[in-house]
Amino acid sequence: MLGIPKYFGLRGSALNFAISWIAGLDFLLFGYDQGVTGGLLDLPSFTKYFPDINPEEPGIGDALKSQRSSNQGIAVAAYNLGCFLGAVFTIFVGNPLGRRMTIFIGSVIMTVGALLQCTSYDLPQFIVGRIVTGWGNGMNTSTVPTWQSETAQAHARGKLVMIEGMLITAGITISYWLNYGMAWIGEDEVSWRFPLAFQIVFALIIFGTILNLPESPRWLVMQGREEEALEVLVALNDKDHDDPFIANEFESVRLTVQEMSKGSYASLFQMSEYREFHRVVLAYVCQMFQQISGINLITYYAPILFEKINLEDNNYPKLLAACNGTEYFLASLVPIFIIELVGRRKLMLVGAAGMSLSMVALAVSLHVLDTGNKKAGPAQAVFLFVFNTFFALGWLGMTWLYPAEIVPLRIRAPTNALATSGNWIFNFMVVMITPVAFDSIGYKTYIIFAVINAFIFPVVYFFYPETRYRSLEEMDDLFKKSSSVFDIVSISLTEPHRYDRHGQLRQDYIEDIERRMSVREDAKIEHSDSS
Numbered sequence: 001m002l003g004i005p006k007y008f009g010l011r012g013s014a015l016n017f018a019i020s021w022i023a024g025l026d027f028l029l030f031g032y033d034q035g036v037t038g039g040l041l042d043l044p045s046f047t048k049y050f051p052d053i054n055p056e057e058p059g060i061g062d063a064l065k066s067q068r069s070s071n072q073g074i075a076v077a078a079y080n081l082g083c084f085l086g087a088v089f090t091i092f093v094g095n096p097l098g099r100r101m102t103i104f105i106g107s108v109i110m111t112v113g114a115l116l117q118c119t120s121y122d123l124p125q126f127i128v129g130r131i132v133t134g135w136g137n138g139m140n141t142s143t144v145p146t147w148q149s150e151t152a153q154a155h156a157r158g159k160l161v162m163i164e165g166m167l168i169t170a171g172i173t174i175s176y177w178l179n180y181g182m183a184w185i186g187e188d189e190v191s192w193r194f195p196l197a198f199q200i201v202f203a204l205i206i207f208g209t210i211l212n213l214p215e216s217p218r219w220l221v222m223q224g225r226e227e228e229a230l231e232v233l234v235a236l237n238d239k240d241h242d243d244p245f246i247a248n249e250f251e252s253v254r255l256t257v258q259e260m261s262k263g264s265y266a267s268l269f270q271m272s273e274y275r276e277f278h279r280v281v282l283a284y285v286c287q288m289f290q291q292i293s294g295i296n297l298i299t300y301y302a303p304i305l306f307e308k309i310n311l312e313d314n315n316y317p318k319l320l321a322a323c324n325g326t327e328y329f330l331a332s333l334v335p336i337f338i339i340e341l342v343g344r345r346k347l348m349l350v351g352a353a354g355m356s357l358s359m360v361a362l363a364v365s366l367h368v369l370d371t372g373n374k375k376a377g378p379a380q381a382v383f384l385f386v387f388n389t390f391f392a393l394g395w396l397g398m399t400w401l402y403p404a405e406i407v408p409l410r411i412r413a414p415t416n417a418l419a420t421s422g423n424w425i426f427n428f429m430v431v432m433i434t435p436v437a438f439d440s441i442g443y444k445t446y447i448i449f450a451v452i453n454a455f456i457f458p459v460v461y462f463f464y465p466e467t468r469y470r471s472l473e474e475m476d477d478l479f480k481k482s483s484s485v486f487d488i489v490s491i492s493l494t495e496p497h498r499y500d501r502h503g504q505l506r507q508d509y510i511e512d513i514e515r516r517m518s519v520r521e522d523a524k525i526e527h528s529d530s531s
Contacts, residue, residue, distance in 0.1 A: 004212060012238025016152060019213055020163075022206060023148040026103065026140050027164045029110070029202040031171025033137060035325065036199070037076055037130075038300045039179030039318055040192040042307070048187075050075070050123050055439065069439040071123075076300055077432035078127045082113075082134020083141070084424035090142040091417040098223075099147035099216045102139055107207035109136030111200050118196040133199075140206075142420050145400060146413070150216035151236060161404075162339055165397025166332040172299060173325035179303070180318040217250075221257045229253065256409065263410030268418065274408050275479045278488075280415050282464060283403035287419040289456050290399040291426035293355055294449035295391045297434045298324075298384055305384060308369065309377035320381060327385055331392035343468040344402055345460065345489075351394015352456040358387035359450035366443035399423065405467040408476060465492030469499050 010018050040046045047054040053075045055068040086106065094102050113133030120126040145161065178198065182191040214236060220229035233249050234241055270276045298305065302324055306317035335347060361383040368376035407415045437445040465488045467475060478495055482488040500506050 006212070007214060007235055008209075008212060011235050015214070015235055015238075019148060019151050022209060022213060023144045024164060024167045025202055026107075026144045026206055027167040028171040028174070029199060029206070030137055030141055031168035031173075032175045032199055032202065033079065033110075033133060033171070034168070034296065034299050035172035035175035035302075036179065036195050037079070039176060039183070039303045039321065040195065041072065041076075041304060042317075043183065043192050045187045045189045046192040049121055050126060052123055055435065066436075066439055069435040073432040073435040075123065075127050075130065076435075077428050078130040079134040079137075080424055080428035080431055082131035082136075083138035084134075084421055084428060085131075086135040086138020086140075087142045087417065087421045087424055088138075089135070090139045091414070091421075094143055094146075094417075095219070095222070098219055099143055099150070100210050100213065102143045103147065104207045104210050106136040106139030106143070107203045107210070109133075109139065111203045111207070112136075114196060114200045114203070118193045136203075138424060142417060145404075146416070147216055149404070150218045151214055151232075161401045162336045162397040164400060165392075166329070166336060169325065169329040169332040169392065169396065173322070173329045176302070176318070176322040176325040180315060180322045183315040183318050217253050218257055218260075221253050222260075226250075226254075259409050260413065263408075263412075263414065265414050267411045268414055273480050274476055275482060276408060276411055278482075278485060279407045279479065280411070280418070282406050283415050283419045284422050285459070286402050286406075286464075287399050287423040288426050289352075289459075290395050291423055291430055292449075292452050293352075293391060293395060293456065294359065294430065294446075294452070295388070295395070296427055296430050297445075297449065298388060300431050301434055302384070306381065308366065309374075309380045324385055324388060328388040328392055331389040332396055335393060335397060339397075339401075340468060343466050344398060344405075345464060345466045347394045348398060348460045348464065349394070349457060351390050351398075352453050352460060354390030354394070355387055356450050356453035356457065358383045358390060359446045359453060362387070363443045363446035363450060366446060370442060402464075402467065405470070406465075406475065462486065462489060465489050467492070469497050471499065474498055 007015055008018065041053065042056065047057070051057065053068060053072040055065045055072060057068075060068070086109075090102060097105065110133050113129050113131070113136060116129030116132060117126055118129075120129060145164065148164075149161070175195065178195050182195055185191040214232040215228070217229040217232045217236075220226070220232065230241065230246070230250055233246055233253070237243075237246065237249065239246050267276055268280045271278065302321035303317045306320040306324075339347065362380060365376040365379040365383065369380060403416060403419045404412060434445070437448075463485055465475075465478065470478070470492075474497075478491050479488065481491055481495070496508070497506060
């Protein structure tokens with residue numbers, strides 16, 4: 001590759017780190033795209049070109065204000081619609097193209113979309129640019145976790161997925177602080193064109209390096225390119241070709257591919273002893289819950305929400321949004337360290353309860369603000385921070401981790417594609433209706449999301465099993481023992497674990513296996529003697 005050493009001359013841990021860095025950069029770009037637009041909507045240099053999405057223009061009537069609120073929702077949510085289309089598109093082209101090429105093409109498409117946005121002079125071009133950018137991002141976010149998990153060492157996968165969630169908030173934070181800095185420029189167009197163009201920097205790094213990093217060995221085996229898969233495993237593990245570890249890893253990859261080849265999209269709707277459809281529903285609803293919690297109501301419109309507390313001077317709304325993003329990022333670090341200690345269920349339950357109560361507090365404080373009492377402004381600001389904190393703890397990275405843990409290996413790929421598309425379509429719905437909802441029903445918008453989050457709590461409590469310290473094979477066995485949607489939780493909490501917190505087989509499990517084998521041997525001997 002243009003005289004550059006293969007894999008940049010990296011092997012072992014250094015090569016794994018490079019893959020994680022590029023994968024993380026893509027999720028950082030994902031977060032940046034989510035946060036950047038909300039800080040531009042009130043800039044005079046922006047609304048000059050796009051007045052049709054400015055419902056706050058003085059002197060316009062209620063009818064026009066309502067129409068512009070709808071236009072704003074459509075313009076902002078066009079990105080999410082593009083993400084949904086890109087995710088669906090990847091279902092069909094992901095395997096033929098391969099992991100690296102899909103990410104490469106997705107990053108190129110994002111670059112084209114960013115160029116369309118930052119050079120826009122009318123609303124149709126801007127909306128098309130957002131759809132194109134979203135299309136590329138949908139391709140990337142559907143592929144990057146798969147590429148990373150298929151190249152990462154097994155013991156690091158869970159933590160890496162949670163780190164990806166943290167990097168989304170890092171991207172959001174960067175976009176908020178950049179918007180705050182640009183807001184001081186005044187009416188110069190660079191204040192909104194530069195933040196939209198800046199995302200190209202991340203995309204350039206991704207598509208400039210991705211093709212010189214290893215392809216997924218699992219995908220290579222699927223394509224019959226076993227020699228290349230072996231070379232990748234040698235480089236990733238920094239071992240010799242004849243090392244027994246490499247032979248074992250290669251055989252594991254082959255067995256995994258054979259198992260995956262047994263699945264199909266029709267398998268998603270089966271209810272065999274593995275209860276496939278039951279598990280698919282859990283994965284899809286988990287992704288849906290993340291979006292209908294209302295997080296992107298805040299992520300996309302934070303500066304506008306902070307304007308409602310009467311802090312228009314000195315760009316305080318953008319400063320508060322930037323501080324909110326920073327605190328959101330810091331909160332997202334916590335699950336990385338406690339996810340295995342606390343477990344999935346407890347984090348999801350705490351998150352849902354906290355988000356519901358936060359939405360109640362936001363509804364009450366906004367209602368008081370609407371009556372003219374400005375003393376409720378600080379409460380409104382505080383609970384926007386509090387909501388993000390609970391979301392970061394319970395739901396930010398969880399919905400990228402849990403579906404992969406809950407579904408059988410043979411349908412993992414189609415299930416993840418389906419669940420990811422669900423994430424984006426509900427994301428689109430929330431972002432599109434938010435301006436309209438606030439314009440039509442005001443503080444009651446928060447009440448809707450308070451009720452939704454309250455509903456999430458019992459659903460998780462009664463239907464979502466704990467996957468902590470469970471292998472994929474263990475989850476298969478747990479669902480085999482399940483006879484309905486109501487007993488899987490109790491089974492997951494009471495069934496003995498095979499592995500301890502360090503990933504080693506538990507001694508009592510080993511003793512139980514040895515005891516069973518001894519009983520079988522004795523039975524064989526008795527049967528032989530009787531014969």
